[in-house]
Amino acid sequence: DAMVIQNPRYQVTQFGKPVTLSCSQTLNHNVMYWYQQKSSQAPKLLFHYYDKDFNNEADTPDNFQSRRPNTSFCFLDIRSPGLGDAAMYLCATSRDGVTFGGYTFGSGTRLTVV
Amino acid sequence: RKEVEQDPGPFNVPEGATVAFNCTYSNSASQSFFWYRQDCRKEPKLLMSVYSSGNEDGRFTAQLNRASQYISLLIRDSKLSDSATYLCVVISGGSNYKLTFGKGTLLTVNP
Numbered sequence: 001d002a003m004v005i006q007n008p009r010y011q012v013t014q015f016g017k018p019v020t021l022s023c024s025q026t027l028n029h030n031v032m033y034w035y036q037q038k039s040s041q042a043p044k045l046l047f048h049y050y051d052k053d054f055n056n057e058a059d060t061p062d063n064f065q066s067r068r069p070n071t072s073f074c075f076l077d078i079r080s081p082g083l084g085d086a087a088m089y090l091c092a093t094s095r096d097g098v099t100f101g102g103y104t105f106g107s108g109t110r111l112t113v114v
Numbered sequence: 115r116k117e118v119e120q121d122p123g124p125f126n127v128p129e130g131a132t133v134a135f136n137c138t139y140s141n142s143a144s145q146s147f148f149w150y151r152q153d154c155r156k157e158p159k160l161l162m163s164v165y166s167s168g169n170e171d172g173r174f175t176a177q178l179n180r181a182s183q184y185i186s187l188l189i190r191d192s193k194l195s196d197s198a199t200y201l202c203v204v205i206s207g208g209s210n211y212k213l214t215f216g217k218g219t220l221l222t223v224n225p
Contacts, residue, residue, distance in 0.1 A: 033212065042118075042201065042215035043158065090157055092213075103213065105157040 003027050006091050006106035013081050013113055021076040021109045023091030029104070031094040032074040034066060037108075038087045049074060081113045116216075117141060120202050123219035131192045135219050137185040137202030146205035147178055149187045151198045152218065158201055161187075192223045 004025045013019040023032065031050050035043040047056045049068045063085070065077040078085055091106040120137045127133050139147075147164035162169065164176040164185055175188040185202055202216035 040217075042217045043213075045212050045214075048212060088155075103160070105159070108157045110155070 004091060004093055004104050004106035006089075006109050008109060009107065011109055011111045013078075013111065015083065015113055016080045019078050019081055019111070021078075021089050021091075021111070023074045023076070023106055024072050025093045025104075026072070027093055027095075027104060028071060029093035029095050030071075031096065032068060033092040033094070034064075034074070034076045035090040035092065036087045037090060043090055046076070078111075081111070083113050086111055086113045117214045118202055118204050118216040120200075120216035121219050122217075123221070125219060125221045126224060127192055127221070128224050129192055129194060131223070132188065132190050133192055133221060134189075135187040135200050135202070135221075137187075137216055139183050139185070139202075139204045139214075141204070141206050142183060144183075144204045144206050147176075147185050148203040148205075148213075149174075149176060149185075150201040150203050150215070152201055153198050158203075158215070161200070189221075192221075194223050194225060197221055197223045 007022045031048055033048040034046045036046055037043040045057050046060045046064055047066050063079050068074045088108045088110050090108045092103055094103050118139050125133055149161040150158040151161045152158045162171050162174055162176055164178045166178050168177045173190045177186045189196055199218040199220045201218045204214050
């Protein structure tokens with residue numbers, strides 16, 4: 001009964017080869033987030049969508065892009081992965097972002113760059 | 115100064131011990147506060163919200179001091195299953211719609 005599903009769970013990609021991570025939700029939440037978490041570090045917000053409105057964090061590298069074709073799906077595209085992009089990527093959703101009630105995380109995708 | 119700062123840890127305690135985690139936040143306009151738990155190689159999961167009056171959930175007690183911009187989590191009678199990283203999380207409100215995480219404090223409860 002997973003409500004926020006991330007695929008794949010583990011992803012290995014080659015240095016410089018574009019890769020796409022997927023997130024889907026069955027909660028009909030308005031807001032979808034992508035966080036990057038490196039080993040022993042806090043999750044760091046990359047960007048989020050409020051409905052179709054895209055909000056990029058100021059320090060998110062241009063190498064990272066996102067798409068949200070509909071309410072249910074959100075993708076994280078890494079155009080040219082570097083070794084420093086190896087991390088756990090967490091997708092989260094929220095009903096409206098302001099009140100706590102609906103922050104739900106997916107299980108994450110662990111990305112390895114070789 | 116980082117938005118959310120926590121005790122660096124790690125903490126190693128015996129079963130049954132009481133352990134306290136501390137967290138400070140820099141944005142005085144922050145509105146919502148939480149403690150999350152993250153097991154190794156898993157996603158963060160909500161442990162409890164933190165309310166202004168303080169709140170308790172079983173062995174867990176959370177406190178908020180807005181004047182000092184300080185949040186705490188107390189775990190009593192530690193269990194082996196409490197071993198995890200504890201993340202302090204803040205929502206700044208307004209139109210940010212985002213959780214800001216502290217780096218986390220690793221707790222290991224030993225038999």
